[in-house]
Amino acid sequence: MTAAVRCPPRERIIDAARDLFRKHGIKGIGVDAIAEAASSNKMTLYRHFGSKDDLVFVCLQQAASEADAFWEDIKAANPGDARAQLSDWVRRAGEFVTVEHCNCELLDAAAQLMESDHPARQFIEDLRNLYRKRLVELCRAAGAADAELMVDALTLLVEGARTNWRSAGPGGAATRFVKVAEMIVDDFLE
Amino acid sequence: MTAAVRCPPRERIIDAARDLFRKHGIKGIGVDAIAEAASSNKMTLYRHFGSKDDLVFVCLQQAASEADAFWEDIKAANPGDARAQLSDWVRRAGEFVTVEHCNCELLDAAAQLMESDHPARQFIEDLRNLYRKRLVELCRAAGAADAELMVDALTLLVEGARTNWRSAGPGGAATRFVKVAEMIVDDFLE
DNA sequence: TGACAATGTTACCGATCCGTAACATTTATC
DNA sequence: GATAAATGTTACGGATCGGTAACATTGTCA
Numbered sequence: 142m143t144a145a146v147r148c149p150p151r152e153r154i155i156d157a158a159r160d161l162f163r164k165h166g167i168k169g170i171g172v173d174a175i176a177e178a179a180s181s182n183k184m185t186l187y188r189h190f191g192s193k194d195d196l197v198f199v200c201l202q203q204a205a206s207e208a209d210a211f212w213e214d215i216k217a218a219n220p221g222d223a224r225a226q227l228s229d230w231v232r233r234a235g236e237f238v239t240v241e242h243c244n245c246e247l248l249d250a251a252a253q254l255m256e257s258d259h260p261a262r263q264f265i266e267d268l269r270n271l272y273r274k275r276l277v278e279l280c281r282a283a284g285a286a287d288a289e290l291m292v293d294a295l296t297l298l299v300e301g302a303r304t305n306w307r308s309a310g311p312g313g314a315a316t317r318f319v320k321v322a323e324m325i326v327d328d329f330l331e
Numbered sequence: 332m333t334a335a336v337r338c339p340p341r342e343r344i345i346d347a348a349r350d351l352f353r354k355h356g357i358k359g360i361g362v363d364a365i366a367e368a369a370s371s372n373k374m375t376l377y378r379h380f381g382s383k384d385d386l387v388f389v390c391l392q393q394a395a396s397e398a399d400a401f402w403e404d405i406k407a408a409n410p411g412d413a414r415a416q417l418s419d420w421v422r423r424a425g426e427f428v429t430v431e432h433c434n435c436e437l438l439d440a441a442a443q444l445m446e447s448d449h450p451a452r453q454f455i456e457d458l459r460n461l462y463r464k465r466l467v468e469l470c471r472a473a474g475a476a477d478a479e480l481m482v483d484a485l486t487l488l489v490e491g492a493r494t495n496w497r498s499a500g501p502g503g504a505a506t507r508f509v510k511v512a513e514m515i516v517d518d519f520l521e
Numbered sequence: 522t523g524a525c526a527a528t529g530t531t532a533c534c535g536a537t538c539c540g541t542a543a544c545a546t547t548t549a550t551c
Numbered sequence: 552g553a554t555a556a557a558t559g560t561t562a563c564g565g566a567t568c569g570g571t572a573a574c575a576t577t578g579t580c581a
Contacts, residue, residue: 150528165446168358171568182529183570193569251498252442269499293504294488294511301491308441309459314483314490321484328518340558361538375558377540 151189153179159200163246167197167253197250198261204246205268212275223282227326230279231295235319238302239311249303284330291329298322341379343369349390353436357387357443387440388451394436395458402465413472417516420469421485425509428492429501439493474520481519488512 157179161170172193176183190196215233219225251265273292280288280295298321306315347369351360362383366373380386405423409415441455463482470478470485488511496505 169446172570173568184530184572185528187570188528252494290507290510290514293507294514296504297491297495297508297511298484298487299491300494301487301489304442304490304494305487308445308455314486317480317483318487320480321487324480324484324518325515328514362540363538372559373540374542374560378557381540383539 150179150181150185154181154186154189154196155200155203158196159204159246162197162200163249167250172196194260197254197259198264201247201250201261201264205264208247208268208272223279224284224330227279227283228323230276231319231322231326234299235302235322238299238318239306239315249307252304280329287329291325294325294329295322298325340369340371340375344371344376344379344386345390345393348386349394349436352387352390353439357440362386384450387444387449388454391437391440391451391454395454398437398458398462413469414474414520417469417473418513420466421509421512421516424489425492425512428489428508429496429505439497442494470519477519481515484515484519485512488515 154175158175161175161178164170172186173183175196176186179186186196190199211233215226215229219229247265247268250261251269254261273296276292276295277288280291285291298318302315302318305313309315344365348365351365351368354360362376363373365386366376369376376386380389401423405416405419409419437455437458440451441459445452445455463486466482466485467478470481475481488508492505492508495503499505
């Protein structure tokens with residue numbers, strides 16, 4: 142389903158795992174279901190990934206590298222224009238946040254397994270800091286007086302939109318994230 | 332621990348359940364642990380509440396009635412002054428959101444069991460609409476031109492703060508929720 | 522074709538968890 | 552103190568889940 146059947150099982154398993162983690166949560170899906178969705182089986186899953194936690198970690202690493210590409214896209218699409226990059230970030234974040242098949246695994250994973258001592262904790266923590274640093278620099282480059290507080294606002298909005306979308310769906314406040322975020326951006330830049 | 336040992340087991344169980352649901356999530360704690368924390372046992376738990384889902388439902392009902400009291404407090408503390416009530420709402424929401432022993436069970440529960448067909452789904456949905464309606468009216472009374480969008484912003488901020496606090500802790504953006512929210516309020520009211 | 526690696530299949534273990542049965546104990550009420 | 556209700560204790564059933572063992576099958580390369 143998720144991946145073409147004719148690629149190595151390792152990739153099929155990762156794709157299926159990411160899809161199912163997004164849909165049901167990390168603790169909400171079992172390794173059997175992942176293996177089956179990947180048109181594979183539990184044994185080959187455990188031969189490639191020593192444990193479910195390791196599989197989660199690999200999935201997050203892949204999501205992180207895609208997030209890097211996401212960031213590079215924004216810079217490439219609006220070269221030298223920090224303000225335009227910021228607007229583009231808001232627009233793309235809004236797309237990701239309100240789409241079922243979205244790329245917010247990092248946010249979700251953070252909320253799901255931060256309370257336990259998961260091997261991916263430090264990885265997520267580092268990513269969180271990296272993303273914040275990037276966004277602060279972008280806001281500063283766009284002329285924000287208080288870039289730190291601006292990033293606080295954007296962070297809360299995007300995390301809230303993600304949560305709200307999951308629980309309230311298309312009728313909730315998450316669908317107005319872009320509108321709200323653009324307003325906040327304008328407010329901070331003038 | 333949670334409640335005085337000398338009150339009926341039903342209350343002790345509810346208190347313990349709410350405490351443990353907050354700390355570990357609804358799916359993250361078992362009925363045995365709840366019964367033990369209540370200085371009771373699983374049998375009396377199941378004699379008072381037919382199932383774990385029913386217990387969850389009762390806990391949410393109790394949290395909802397406390398939320399009503401929270402709302403009444405705000406109105407009583409700032410009689411007739413919608414603007415002051417709004418500031419008070421922001422301040423108190425900030426307290427709730429960034430405290431370990433907080434009253435955001437409704438938000439958390441919504442995020443945790445909205446993806447399944449839980450008996451409390453409709454209850455939470457109705458509460459969500461009620462709280463939104465109240466907040467919209469308050470924003471309108473305070474003079475907001477676009478009260479709906481203002482409530483969208485506040486909703487995303489408070490849900491984001493709740494999520495961020497759980498995953499990022501005291502060092503995260505959630506600790507600046509009040510600052511951000513006050514700024515948004517000012518921005519919408521002028 | 523032969524040999525070896527990768528993958529698939531089945532079955533199982535141990536732990537956890539929701540829920541119940543049967544029986545013992547305490548508490549309250551008359 | 553007797554009676555009945557509420558509560559506590561132990562054990563168990565059924566289901567799910569992470570993880571492993573043993574063996575069969577397929578694919579690859581010489």
